[in-house]
Amino acid sequence: xxxxxxxxxxxxxxxxxxxxxxADYDHLAVQLARRGVDIVxxxxxxxxxxxxxxxxxxxxxxxxxxxFPGIGExxxxxxxxxxxxxxxxxxxxxxxxxxxxxxxxxxDFSELREAADDLGLAFDAINSNTFQDQPSQPLSYKYGxxxxxxxxVRAQAVAHNLECIEWGKALGSTALTVWIGDGSNFAGxxxxxxxxxxxxxxxxxxxxxxPDEWSLFLEHKMFEPxxxxxxxxxxxxxxxxAMELGEKAKSLVDLGxxxxxxxIEMIVARLIQFGKLAGFHFNDSKYGDDDLDSGSLHPYQQxxxxxxxxxxxxxxxxxxxxxxxxxxxxxxxxxxxxLINSAEEVQRSYVKALLIDREALYGFQxxxxxxxxxxxxxxxxxxDVSPILAMARLQLGGAIAPLTSYRASGYRQSVAQQRPSxxxxxxxxx
Ligand code: LRH
Ligand code: MN
Numbered sequence: 001x002x003x004x005x006x007x008x009x010x011x012x013x014x015x016x017x018x019x020x021x022x023a024d025y026d027h028l029a030v031q032l033a034r035r036g037v038d039i040v041x042x043x044x045x046x047x048x049x050x051x052x053x054x055x056x057x058x059x060x061x062x063x064x065x066x067x068f069p070g071i072g073e074x075x076x077x078x079x080x081x082x083x084x085x086x087x088x089x090x091x092x093x094x095x096x097x098x099x100x101x102x103x104x105x106x107x108d109f110s111e112l113r114e115a116a117d118d119l120g121l122a123f124d125a126i127n128s129n130t131f132q133d134q135p136s137q138p139l140s141y142k143y144g145x146x147x148x149x150x151x152x153v154r155a156q157a158v159a160h161n162l163e164c165i166e167w168g169k170a171l172g173s174t175a176l177t178v179w180i181g182d183g184s185n186f187a188g189x190x191x192x193x194x195x196x197x198x199x200x201x202x203x204x205x206x207x208x209x210x211p212d213e214w215s216l217f218l219e220h221k222m223f224e225p226x227x228x229x230x231x232x233x234x235x236x237x238x239x240x241x242a243m244e245l246g247e248k249a250k251s252l253v254d255l256g257x258x259x260x261x262x263x264i265e266m267i268v269a270r271l272i273q274f275g276k277l278a279g280f281h282f283n284d285s286k287y288g289d290d291d292l293d294s295g296s297l298h299p300y301q302q303x304x305x306x307x308x309x310x311x312x313x314x315x316x317x318x319x320x321x322x323x324x325x326x327x328x329x330x331x332x333x334x335x336x337x338x339l340i341n342s343a344e345e346v347q348r349s350y351v352k353a354l355l356i357d358r359e360a361l362y363g364f365q366x367x368x369x370x371x372x373x374x375x376x377x378x379x380x381x382x383x384d385v386s387p388i389l390a391m392a393r394l395q396l397g398g399a400i401a402p403l404t405s406y407r408a409s410g411y412r413q414s415v416a417q418q419r420p421s422x423x424x425x426x427x428x429x430x
Contacts, residue, residue: 001120004086005409010399013408017390017400025387032383035357039388042354046392051282051346052096052124052325053339055104058083061291061329070334072416077104078115079419085119086411087339090402092393094343096124098325099171101164102134109170116171125175125217125279125323126168130157131225144182146202147195147231154202161206169211175278175323177252178206179219183226183233190229199231200244207245216249217278217323218242221257224289234258235267242276250278254327255294255302256285265304272312272320279323280305282346291329293338295345302346303381306353314358334412340402344389351388355380 029039058080060069074080081097088094097116106112116123130145138156143149145157157180165176182199184190207216220238223230232238238251251271258264271277282294282302295302312320324346330338357376364373390400399405 002085002118003089004082004119005089005405005411007397009409010090010405013405014394014400017404018394021387021390021394021400025391028384028387032355035355037355042351042385043388043392043395045354046347046351046388047092047396049093049347049350050095050324051093051343052098052323053084053087053094053343054127054281054325054327055080055084055097055099057326057328057330057339058335060335061331063331068331069421070412071421072412072414072419073421075419077106077112079415080104081116081119081121082415083336084339085121086406087336087343088121090393090399090405091340091343091347092396092398093347094339095120096122098124098127098177099173100127100129101160101167102129105167109167113171123168123171123173124325125177125215126164126171126173127177127179128161128164130160131179131181144195144231145180146178147180147182147199149198154198158202158205162209165206165209165211165214168214174211174213175215175217176206176210177217177219177278178203179221179252179254180231181221181225183223183230184228185226186228192229195231196237196241200241203241203245203249207249210248214248215278216242216245217252218249219252219254219257219281221254221289222259235271239271239274239276242278243274247275250276252278252281252323254281254283254289255305256281256283256289256291256327260287264301265308268305268308272308272317275319277320277322279325281325281327282342283326283328291327293328293330293333293345294326294342295349296342299345299349300381302349303352304377306349307356307377310350310353310356311358336406336412337403340406344402347389347392348385351385352380352383355383355385 032039055077058074060073074083084097130141133140139153146154148154210216218232218238218241220232220234221230222233235251242249242251253268255264284292284294284297286297326342328342361373361376364376394400
């Protein structure tokens with residue numbers, strides 16, 4: 001397996017951190033043992049935790065106003081995979097990449113799969129794209145794609161999704177994520193029921209083309225690019241469609257796709273209860289679909305979401321197998337650094353949720369002891385699990401301090417030599 005960061009450099013960096021880590025880890029072990037928790041068992045759970053990286057997150061993101069590219073921007077999926085492998089080499093919990101088509105389209109998918117294999121990476125859910133018009137595309141998605149009033153445009157959008165399934169099969173993926181921007185900007189512009197009926201007609205054709213072991217992830221979003229109504233606007237519409245389509249169809253929760261203050265952890269609990277939780281696009285936001293770094297603003301909400309996920313694991317909820325993915329846009333940071341940080345923050349939420357005394361919580365819930373119930377969650381959240389995350393990385397051959405090792409490697413500066421900047425700034429999310 002090719003490692004793009006010099007392993008000796010990582011080992012040297014780890015040597016500087018090892019003594020302090022061991023002291024912190026041993027101290028935490030004593031604290032957890034007092035609560036009847038075995039730190040080694042928790043560390044083993046942390047070591048198998050995985051969150052996929054979005055290929056489109058490795059380039060500098062932008063907004064509709066502007067995009068300010070950094071140095072050494074990846075120019076194609078092969079360079080994006082190189083950057084993803086650097087993230088995984090250091091944090092050891094991002095072993096798969098979620099590609100986006102046609103942004104990541106190649107002529108030879110077996111060559112792409114080999115390149116990923118060589119870097120120790122697999123492919124997670126495939127993302128289709130009928131929210132942009134491609135240069136050679138005969139029909140425009142200006143007024144929608146899978147829900148367009150024109151049967152020809154719908155057929156074009158369905159065909160693209162069927163192509164994505166074929167490309168995904170070649171890459172070893174087993175899921176297709178369908179997010180469409182279809183909606184309206186004016187009251188009266190769309191007939192809501194007929195528009196959703198067109199969506200279901202198109203989605204049934206895509207569903208029918210899924211290989212047996214595949215899943216179809218429906219991603220809801222409150223608004224943007226449509227600003228009056230969005231066809232798959234909320235989890236309710238998404239789960240109704242997933243139930244209508246069949247057992248392979250589930251609802252994917254992108255944290256930024258909800259109105260501020262929506263109780264996302266309860267939406268997650270509902271989707272788990274009805275076996276319709278596809279997984280997540282983790283990110284954070286303050287206003288809209290800001291695609292900010294996961295856990296950067298609302299780490300407690302992310303922890304509460306993982307409380308529901310760990311509870312399902314603990315109760316061995318039938319059919320519980322969510323896909324964890326990041327979906328972020330990095331406008332002012334080095335994307336690799338933000339993805340390293342975010343992968344660790346998502347893993348941190350998971351490990352903190354493992355420390356919740358679930359039986360005590362159930363007792364307080366049954367006895368309506370609200371304060372002790374919420375304090376049981378806070379007690380776990382307030383534990384600094386950094387030594388467990390670092391020990392997990394160390395034991396998996398990664399970096400105790402990933403950002404320190406990454407900066408010490410000079411990787412960004414070295415790829416900047418190989419990847420001449422395009423110089424153009426332009427605008428748009430990617
Ligand atoms: C839509 C979305 C979707 C992706 C896109 C890049 O906002 O979250 O998941 O296709 O971002
Ligand atoms: Mn998303």
